[in-house]
Amino acid sequence: MAKLHISTTINGEPTEYLCAPDETMLDVLRNGLGLTGSKEGCGSGDCGACSITMDGRLVCACLVLAAEAEGSEIETIEGMADGEALHPLQQKFLEMAALQCGICTPGMLVAAKSLLEQNPNPTETEVRYWLAGNLCRCTGYDKIIRAVMDTAADMRGAA
């Protein structure tokens, strides 16, 4: 099938790619562009491991067609740190052991960052419901929720 030529912006970089009309954004990120930080845990929007933002909106890359990204702004886990300087959420996840195997971590971080941009002072319940679409089988969520709450407090303090 004829491939489509898409121009988009990924993590601030103008990016062009060719994709099949029925190819997902996740497949293009992972296989076409080498951005393998977004993980495929289910391919059906149930695990959140492929969370990215598209024009500032949190979405599952497995449920977006690559063709839809024309002209849009995509942010992935690879764009979260500023060079060697980790985002406060990334740093906090390390300090508080909010990851074990690490497969859900990129999606969890992207989703948590999106939450804090929208709500800098979330309650525990708000964090838990916001992240309900990000499955983690290792941690039981405790340290993840604490890390997000702690980061939010730090960022409010710094602001």
Place this chain on the structure above:
Amino acid sequence: MTDTQYMAPQTLDEAVTAFAAGGEAARILAGGTDLLVQMGAGMVNPGVIVDVKKITELNSIEETADGGFVVGAAVAGAVLEEHPTFGKVWPGVLEGLNLIGSTQIQGRASLGGNLCNGSPAADGVPAMVAAGAVLTVQGPNGRRDIPVKDVPTGPGKTSLAPGEIAVCFTFPPRPAGSSDAYLRMIPRTEMDIAVVGVGVNLTMKDGVCTDASVGLGAVAPTVLLVEDAAKALIGSKLDAAALDAAAAACSAACNPIDDKRGTIAYRTKVAGVLLKRTAAIAAKRAAGV
């Protein structure tokens, strides 16, 4: 394997032409949260995918001069949630839409998609049915309005004619003392498909229910408008007897199946339980508390 085409027209006319030309293999892409899952599972292999997110009318929210709303069929749940007034007037419709899937799904899933996917368990639909919302569709033969309650005709089936595209929903203006609510039963707290979903739309005056409408999901091949439940509520103070009668009407209206998400007995009983709880929330909202 058929070659799939993708197009994202700027106008509704273009979309209608392309969708109609695509015939049975054409699919509308709004949020894609059902379509891409079906494609991934090999259940659907679209000939043409018509992405409607660039069409203004399908993606805008308008508050009309008389206090009604017109909501584009492709407006994502997260976008509708951010609207300054819609959720104040139709909190039940909004909570139904906002219960579809995760935050990530909310960034994409729309009322139009939820309705046209035809699932009896669609969370977005019962409160719209109770709200008396009307869907405007446009197809090769022009535009027409269909009450939302008449859109689903069976699991995966709708009354849209071939080539018709869902354009927008019209929510009527409402009298003072009106509100609505939606509750669903799921085994977890999130990320499940409704086992039962109940939308209740009420108008209260001096503590008496003067108007009511009840939409019931996941208990029959289509979402139901339960008129007997509404009748039981209207004229009452939503006292225990009225709520019991309405709950019984909901349970009686159930025609569910046993499946991996719930049993017939469970769904039938829970429909009544949820009716009572949903009506109580709607009444509280209507009273402004």
Place this chain on the structure above:
Amino acid sequence: MSETTNKWIGQNTIRPDGAPKVTGSAAFAADTNMPGMIWGSVLRSPHAHARIKSIDTSKAEAHPGVKAVVTAADIVDFPVDTPFPLGIQDMRWMCRNVMAREKALFHGHPVAAVAATSEAIAAEACKLIEVDYEVLPHAIEIDDALAPDAPILHDFIEFEGKPSNIAGTLEHTKGDIEAGFAEADVIIERDFTTRPVHQGYIEPHACLVSVAADGKATIWSSSQGQFMVRAMTGLLTGIPQSDIRAIPAEIGGGFGGKTIVYLEPLATILSKKSGRPVKMVMTREEVMRASGPTSGSKSTIKIGAKKDGTITAAEGIYWLQAGGLPGSPIRGAVGCALAPYDIPNGRTFGYDVVSNRSKVAAYRAPGAPIGAFGIECVLDEIAEELGMDPLDLRLKNAAKEGTQAVHGPTYPLMGYVESLEAAKAHDHYKAPLGPNQGRGVASGFWFNAGGESSAQVNITEDGNVVVTTGHPDIGGSRAGIANICAELLGIDYRRVSVLIGDTATIGFSNLTGGSRVLFASSIVVTESTNNVIGTLCALAAKIWDIDPEAVIWEDGEARPAGANAGQFPPLTLEELAARANESGGPIGAGAQINTTGAEGGFGTHICDVEVDPELGTVQVLRYTVLQDVGRAVHPSYVEGQMQGGAVQAIGWALNEEYIYNKNGHVDNPGFLDYRMPVASDMPMIDTHIIEIPNPKHPQGVRGVGEVPLVPGLAAVRNAIHDAVGVRFNDLPMSPPVVLDALDMAEAAE
């Protein structure tokens, strides 16, 4: 309990593999690609049980883009009459699990695989393979498989002289069970069932295999043991192990489910045939249909006690589902069931039952949660019957140092009693409860494991440290290893790099499993590091021209042992590394040890729930895990194990189950309807670490990771009973089940 002199052991350091994991650069199995790579796809049985009469792959082979096809004919056969154990597996069953031979034994059983230039072409070509099946009646549940007219899965399996689906048994006995029950004032006997549950790792199985023209294979895959991958792939493909290099990718969760191979042998044969690197990645649906959950079970539990709570006898009979091939974890069930208790007369017996489901794999303390469930439920009922606090009943009968367990061993120093006492003293246990709320407790045991491990500790020329071990790090073990090595060397932990070696770069190391990794790897890392320190001291002695015995290692530098040894300024690790060539050259040491002394682990859980009596939903309000961990080398990751295990137990108790349709197909093969706990379902999980150091380990380490799954099923169930007065003996306690039972209880009143 921990010694205050420790600088790094007991500290929550940043894990060595942390930055790559939070920035997305860590390479998991599906993240690696190679030039010229093609894709493999598996054709799976559409039937739950069928004889394979013939397979015709010619159309698939002729399909454009197809580079190779594999069927059972390409896999080394291990005849069913000759046992061939490999670890806890048997290659007779492995070879039939990776590819159906005589029969397809479950819906989703691999029948053939294709490699092609794209995933889509490979999947398309699978559909062109023609398989002639003779469809057979199937048996899914234990009772179906044990029925007199049950379809027999394997004609080579006999039990009590007849063809049977009972593939094996295991028994433990102690004392005189009948005499014990005769002494009892109260005897309670109940039947229980648990459902099969999946490990639920978020990363699907994946591998990339490249077989070079000389026949040497390189495997990148996500597993709990690169040496297991090498051994099984070698045996199943006929390639010598020396020609296979298995490289462990970062692993996205395993919980036991990645202790066997599924894709690696297929990809290896496809790569060998095609001459191209072959990548294979399971879909979530394939994971749910065809990888191994843990067993479903039924059991009959009988416990007798005196009025003062002394248990006089206990018996547990268990039937565990193995899936289509033998090998359910009956050892864990019958071994761990009574392990927390000092019981004079005990008997446990387990049956291994085959049926037409995917072959089970290990899942976190395999079998032990099943063993503990019924026991801990009956104990709760005995406590109620006797009017005793359930923790006091357990304290009365708790195993301690010197107790001989029903499953055999006599315990050394260990901290089960401490976990019970800590639970009793915990403010959680005294907190008030509201309407429809209840509290339950339960305890559990896991054997833990030692076994083979290897490590290499090298000092770099600039005086830093590289540690290589041979076990995939599944939950932070590298952080613990860094702490231990830094502690011994007296240097900052950030100077210690910890890597997981592949099968060509580190000595044999057994699986990541059995809660053995930190236990075993710290033994080999300690030995290696101590040898390195010996080398460093000898080098300093040579430089100072004194006796090596007169040099000690402190705070990261060599010092004269005392005034008599001479007056020399200390030599730091950096200084010694720079002068390594003055004495023999590079500084490094390795150790390869079959470790022993992994003593069992015990824990106790407290769970509070609230039941919605109109909907049957159960919300966990508060949860506390109390466990003897020996020594918490990295407390955060220890807590993480306790929390993660508890939440898996809650999922198992409340909502997780496989649902089969009448055709014997799994009806919920995805995360939507296989309902693992999500963040909004859970409260914080409180932890209480107890440190009774393992006397047989240099740092006092005990295994930690598996114990916390064991008590949880019964803790949740006992809490629900406390809330609503109904005893649930069948899992899961999902809303329809709970509501139905509440309605029946109401009707009975």
